[in-house]
Amino acid sequence: MGKLNAKQMEVFVAVMTHGSITAAAQQLSVSQPAVSRMIERFEQAAGFHAFERRRGKLLPTPESEIFFAEVRQVYRGIEYLQEVAREIGCTGRGSLRVGVFPAFAEGWISQRLAQYLVGRERLFTSLAPMSTDSIVDAVSRQTIDFGIAMRASDREGICCEEIYRSEIVCIMPKGHRLKGKRSIGPADLSGEAFVSMADRGHVRSSVDAIFNSGGIEREIRAESPWASSVCHLVSRGIGVALVIRESAEEFAHLGYHIAAFKPQVDYRAYLISSTARAMPAAAQGFRDMLLMDYSEAKKPTL
Structure with missing residues (x-):
């Protein structure tokens, strides 16, 4: 009994899912003999007979049915993790922590945050009113992702970008x-x-x-x-x-x-962030949206 590898598993799942060597080969874009050889190697590694032919049909053995049920659980877990990774990558999952000077913690930031959260139902957001000094401290301690403050800061490790005028x-x-x-x-x-x-x-x-x-x-x-x-x-x-x-x-x-x-x-207001670490994707996306809005607002109207 050897060790199962990813390719053997892929071929086994394809045959179980599609019900024949021919259909599995088409789905995997390989030859039928290649699928047959891989199934033989799968059986050697797995330690049980996977399929048998009856009246011209390829039928899974009881051992294959048991094993396939477990495999589907694993695949569902992988699909879930792929979805989580996709949501994290496109800022749809995770958390967004923003400290905001009280004068901006109402309509201005709320309207933009509501716009950003559309389609991001699994993104948890915390919006905390803070003084400018508290925002700089919180960014330095990494207890918030970034802040919106009334004045810039020259503290080391802090980046300040004008975001409102x-x-x-x-x-x-x-x-x-x-x-x-x-x-x-x-x-x-x-x-x-x-x-x-x-x-x-x-x-x-x-x-x-x-x-x-x-x-x-x-x-x-x-x-x-x-x-x-x-x-x-x-x-x-x-x-x-x-x-x-x-x-x-x-x-x-x-x-x-x-x-x-x-x-x-x-x-004026400034977006305060840290230069000591990378900003999480969700925070980066919101920051980019705010800066783009500000850039568009500064353009002269025709």
């Missing part, structure tokens, strides 16, 4: 005294009750610097890292706010006025 606009409660103005400046908001984005990043610093340089005081009544919360508070008359244009437009149904803010304050 927008502008700050002013939102005001319905009926506000400035509702008719298309553009709002710092002086217009002197003494106003203010709802602030609690980002503590370069945008917040830039906005504070604009007001401080002009000696313009505001009454900060509330703050939140969530754009939706800020927009809700404004719609309830708590105060005015400066938010990114996309957030203002996304929640405009709440009922408030939107006006441009001058001087213009740019709002």
Whole structure:
């Protein structure tokens, strides 16, 4: 009794499946004598008689039936593993862990993530709101695949790619005294009750610097890292706010006025990833989609 090899198994399965030497040979694209020789070698290695002829028909022995039932179990397992490999390769299986600055953890990232998950029912996704510093730390520790942060990082082993750019606009409660103005400046908001984005990043610093340089005081009544919360508070008359244009437009149904803010304050976001390891296929696919979306958005409209 020898050792079964993959070719012998393939021929045995072909004969069992198709019921004859002729059909098996056609399926394998080999000659009938080649199949017959391989079956002989299979029997020698397996240690049992595999087939017998009765009235011109090739019939499997009881031993072959038992063995074939086991082989089919193995083949089903291999087919399952092939499907798993295919899904992993095309980003359809696995996990995707993304850390997102709170201002982006709502509509912007959710819309794109929902788009990416279409057809990827076996891909588990974790979307966690984090500060920029926490995102950089998590990427370094490899507890997330990548992050979307408000500012770039110069930490060793970290890659930063600009992925979003927008502008700050002013939102005001319905009926506000400035509702008719298309553009709002710092002086217009002197003494106003203010709802602030609690980002503590370069945008917040830039906005504070604009007001401080002009000696313009505001009454900060509330703050939140969530754009939706800020927009809700404004719609309830708590105060005015400066938010990114996309957030203002996304929640405009709440009922408030939107006006441009001058001087213009740019709002940027960065995709933070690690250079110390390869990104998983699912994360790489989502990253590529986000960067492609950004590249398309930057193209001038005709």
